[in-house]
Amino acid sequence: MPRRARVPAAVLLIAPSLVVMTALFAWPLVVGVGQAFSGPDGATTAYVRRMLDDPYFWPAVRNTALLVVVLVPLQFAFALTMALLLRERPRFHGVHFFVWVLPLAVSDLAAGLVWLSVFADRGYLNSTLDHLGLDGYAWLSYQNTTSMFLTVVVAELWRSTSLVLVIVVAGLQGIPKDYDEAAAVFGASYWQRLRHVVLPQLRPSLQVALILRTILALETFAVAQALTGRNLPLLVGETYEWYNVLQNPNVASAIALVVLAVSMLAAVGYLRLLRDRTVTR
């Protein structure tokens, strides 16, 4: 006698999460698109045009793009180096790992404030230079755009590399030692093993980390706010400005959608670029 199909208990269990996701993700997304493209008189591109005409917009785009392009590769090289150093199991590697991972839990605002104490005109960096008999420098002054940019890069490097580090370390731990040992037996040098055995197997971890970090880098906000205020325009900073100060949620939404679009493009780009070609579809 054929059995009745079982009532899917699974559906009941995931139902609340689906409700939350629809109410708090899908719905606001729709509202956001509405805010950006429709005003009191119906559909309009007025807000988009206002956004594009704003003198701070294109610099914000440029700075954000530059930040991502400079920061992300730097972070990955840094995180990879750190992970490989840990892999050698030096003495005190537990302590080292603990300190390296500390910034993981630090909020971006706090990170900005921490580096503010370093880069402020009368901060610790200039104090150290003074102790060494050198002149200080106005790192955060709006006239020195390059150094402003660099302080944000350094602060973000300090704060967010630990995320990539944890992902890479976890990924490395998942690689069986056998492959590396086999390569060594067959005569591969350290760098050859790194390039041909370790890195390819890290690809899935790196892919995830890249997508996450790029999208997060596009959203750099509080760090810059703490260090440079509005002197270094960034996309999310502009969103905040339009919403909070200029009281214009429509243009704010428009800018937010730009961030979303770029994020999605980046994610798709990474997925294609780092596709696993060894698996047949």
Add this chain to the structure above:
Amino acid sequence: MSAVVVRNLVKTYSGGDRAATDDVSLEVADGEFLVLVGPSGCGKTTLLRMVAGLETPDSGTVSIGGRDVTDLPARQRGLSMVFQSYAIFPHMRVRQNIGFGLTMRKVPRDEVDRRVKRAAELLHLEEYLDRYPAQLSGGQRQRVAVARAIVVDAAVLLMDEPLSNLDALLRLQFRAELKRIVSQLGTTTLYVTHDQAEAMSLGDRVAVMREGKVTQLGTPLEVYDRPANQFVGGFLGSPPMNFLTARVHDGTLAVGDVALPAPDHLSTWDGRDVVVGVRAENIQVATDPAEGWVPAKVEVVEPTGAALLLTVRLAGEQLKVQAPATFPAQPDAGVHLRATPSALRFYDPSTGIALTADLTP
């Protein structure tokens, strides 16, 4: 009365190209120890899990003790089970693990203690009662799993490859102990294994499964000595049964250049090929030729300690032959073989099914 009766059980997993169990019917008599054996994917574990109530069949019924339990959840079937991975709860001490089934059934505390103690003694776990599973070896954890299963005194005991995670020596030791314990208890037992030696040593009866069906059901001796088809002959026994193609001609079997007398029931196969099955231990081997003995060439000599396992080539086919340990065999040497006529088995080349005296092609 706690016989297990399985009728027409069919189960197909979604994404599977054939049924995991294909209309299987089976009866385990009260107090019997029945072993399900077969290669991986043959459906034996699926069958066990359907009896346990951990999987629901697409169609068919399961009865225990005359009661139809097909729609009942596992805990209402009056069963006990030992899992392949033991499934011992790491957050409970050995004592609580063993007593779990009793605690769940609200058995009074002092009785639980008493019965747990008795089961622990039976399995030599008395000193470990207050330890955590992480502090035990694999073999000890296995004993805890068995203790937990026997302490509840269930009507039916199910075991899913309980010995397969033990190393070879432990496996052999515990196999005998398990057999002793279960026969002492007299519980109806359904046991699954992929190890044919284990199946034969433990079961009152053995069910050989393949691709979702039971291909033969019988006592260990029956299935070993009279395989119902080529698959069973090749699956049971170490080394597996040898199979040769021979042509029936005029009342003789042509094996290579030698003609052997063919049994009467093959007369209808005159002019056709049959498959001859014979076990390594039923072939006698000699260095010198003799009347009715077949010449062959030795390829590999493997001493097993108790005997010599020879791989020989005969008429283009490879055979395994068991010789006495002192037999002077060398690779590339010529030897002569003879098989006891009563030990020969015959199979239909196209279906693999045994040709017995009552069957006509």
Add this chain to the structure above:
Amino acid sequence: MSRRRRWSRAAVQAACVAITLFMGVPLYLITLAALSSRESLNRFPLPLVPTDPSTETMSTFLRSTGVTGGFLNSLTVGLGTVVLALVVGVPAGYAVARYAFRGRDTYQLSLLLIRALPIVVLSVPLARVFLDTGLYDTTYAVMLIHTALALPTTVLITAAIFVGVPREHEEAAMIFGATAPQAFLRVVAPQALPGIAAAAMFAFMLSWNEVLGATVLTLNQRTLPAQVLTTLSDSPLAYRFAGGLALVLPAVVFIAVMRRYLLNMWGTTLR
């Protein structure tokens, strides 16, 4: 050990120390700054060692308007986020781990996509939605957005944890007399508890640190980061340093407790 090995070991250690200094010194400096008297902060150059330790800066900060309120709000929002995220996320994680339901892959994929969604895209429209529903400027609003942010990670982490508890344990429990809920409570939950605690701490930290959403969605009921952010441009340096330390301290505690789980969480969520 050969000479070459000794050199390379020393080089590795030196590199590690250098990186540790890079990571650790700023934390030392902010602590130094926040625990110096206001007067010493006005001096230049700043001393690099604690010459004038005082709790003056911190206490002024803590007494500033909105700071204690901010602390309390952050705490409330954090705990609320944890409760909501667990109530919604743990059952979903269990479903993903145990049931191979149709659409499971799609569900997991959408969770990953959502986790990658920029929060900025949600904050502004959500402000509008909350305004309309009267939830604007309440801790509930912030709790909800934080729960939404924490949910994908919570589901994926708890799913990985439940996968780590073998299904056979539940089956064994049910063979020996437990109903499905009993099997979960007696056998699965005790084993999953450490991991769920880790997921809870993770959700709490996410909420505690979140700045943008909290700022956009509140006016008077600000969390601590929102409070500090909105008063940034008007506040003196000392205030900002003190705020920095106040925000950093929980992070240090968090990492000290969570060290062991970090790698497990990331390792398993990636599979």
